[in-house]
Amino acid sequence: MSNNLNFYIDGAWVAPAVPKSIDVINPATEEPCAQISLGSAKDVDRAVAAAKAAFATYSRTTREERVALLEAILAAYKKRYDDIAKAISMEMGAPVTLATKAQAATGIGHLNQMIKVLKSFEFEEMRGTTLLAKEPIGVCGFITPWNWPINQITAKVAPALAAGCTMVLKPSEIAPLNAILFAEVMHDAGVPKGVFNLVNGDGPTVGQAIASHPDVDMVSFTGSTRAGVLVAKAAADTVKRVHQELGGKSANIVLPDADLDKAVGRSVVSMMGNSGQSCNAPTRMFVQAAQHDRAVAIAKAAAEKLKVGDPTSPETGLGPVVSETQYNKIQRLIEAGIAEGATLVTGGPGRPDGLNRGYYVRPTVFANVRNDMTIAREEIFGPVLSILPYETEAQAIAMANDTPYGLSAYVQSGSIENARRVAAQMRAGNVHLNGAPMDTSAPFGGYKQSGNGREFGEFGLDEFLELKAVLGVQAA
Structure with a gap:
């Protein structure tokens, strides 16, 4: 019963x-x-x-x-x-x-x-x-x-x-x-x-x-x-x-010495897992301006490999988002990203091709995002990634911390010393270095809001x- x-x-x-x-x-x-x-x-x-x-x-x-x-x-x-x-x-x-x-x-x-x-x-x-x-x-x-x-x-x-x-x-x-x-x-x-x-x-x-x-x-x-x-x-x-x-709007700083293919590729998969419905998802990716276009191409390829579909299929990578309310919120924010001038790299409004029922969202990547855009400020809670270019490390850290949130942060670097140095400056309760997974023995919680x-x-x-x-x- x-x-x-x-x-x-x-x-x-x-x-x-x-x-x-x-x-x-x-x-x-x-x-x-x-x-x-x-x-x-x-x-x-x-x-x-x-x-x-x-x-x-x-x-x-x-x-x-x-x-x-x-x-x-x-x-x-x-x-x-x-x-x-x-x-x-x-x-x-x-x-x-x-x-x-x-x-x-x-x-x-x-x-x-x-x-x-x-x-x-x-x-x-x-x-x-x-x-x-x-x-x-x-x-x-x-x-x-x-x-x-x-x-x-x-x-x-x-x-x-x-x-x-x-x-x-x-x-x-x-x-x-x-x-x-x-x-x-x-x-x-x-x-x-x-x-x-x-x-x-x-x-x-x-x-x-x-x-x-x-x-x-x-x-x-x-x-x-x-x-x-x-x-x-x-x-x-x-x-x-x-x-x-x-809530969270977690920053992901990719330092110039990182293995770009590995760092960007795994970050896209991490961010879009659970259809982007994780409070600690690395939704803002900061990439040095000189590497921006290459990082965008890597992110595009990674997002387009994700299989969206029936959650009962073992081959599905992303299922639907949880509700009509959530779906509509994500669509509104994607439209805001386009309207405010971010470059839509892949994905966008509407359901993925072939899915006419269910609250499915297209894995979406925006490039040339500014930190004052709506998609860089609001928690989207969907498979929507913003890539923001930076000139200097100090600028990246300042932009990363320029948020009312402080749950998690991510740093990618070829040097663990560099990664730790940047991590020490992040205003967040958790900082993941080079794709480190969750640790149930470590404290989980956030700064600020x-x-x-x-x-x-x-x-x-x-x-x-x-x-x-x-x-x-x-x-x-």
Whole structure:
């Protein structure tokens, strides 16, 4: 029996307080693939009450008990791995290969990493006669996005469980099916009642209720900067901790000593992966003016090799973008790039040839982009690359940092010393050198309007802990 129309509260699947359902749309077909219920403030109240009651006992569990619980969740997750990958592919359009090898795999990555961290994490430290103790912050509210859905769920749930917190999750209503499967995983793993709760719904209703709830001690949000501002404002009245991972417009500086073919080619593939729907995608490529035309030719060839099509095909490289709203936004921004004078190298408005249905976007490359153009300022969240020429390294760094965002940055160089020197000047929370992949043990988060706080590994665990000083533990 499907749990899609129910919520997971206090260890059981329950009906919403007020029945209200919406369709989940398959972006490849533009047709409904499932229905879910939209929750209300009453459902949030019930879930938070369950989490608050469970906190009294779960917060007192031992390190060994929490490790065992995370190991049980990992084992249960592996049993549902294929189901989770298929759900992600269907509901948000990720090619099945990407959904299987990357999207669903992030869940295992975060669980494994947190088990490792928890086994050796220091929750207590003596300084003189004072004990410094790290304790669970309390009831946590999680609001997660649709673009890397299970990644963001496990990046929050795993450290919260490791810390001893209880929680209420609101996944994106656009791609909620993987979260429902994850709740089933949590149930099958024997997570104690009330520790993990799931309420589906939209941001203005369920998200707002979670962020403003007086019994939620912390809210962790991943999504757009615009929505993040609303979450922070809703949370302000109760002075709860707010953790945010928000938008990005990541710069990718290709230094003159880089292997241009390799640097540009891999950057195009990286940027357009997941149909460009990654907050840390390297969307602004800075190339020295003398190398601009050659870099453009390399980028054009790389983009035109990407196979766009049916996400169920193992040969597909790019699937559709997630929704009609997202498709229309991307089309508007492509048109803006053309209107403002950027050189359209490949791609452009409309669907790729032969695809007349589904929210497919043509892999698009713009050249001769200025840093004041709309396509260089706004987060497009689609397979649209801007190439910007620069004269000097200092100019490239200045333009790269001239953005309200600061989530990630990228540097390509034939010399690791040169790459590190430039990386030190980038105002971003993550800097990838020469195509370095994600590291689940490294802190993930941004500067400026890309958010606050960090996720992944021990840094993510710290976000869910309060620091207490107990003075006079030892006799004077």
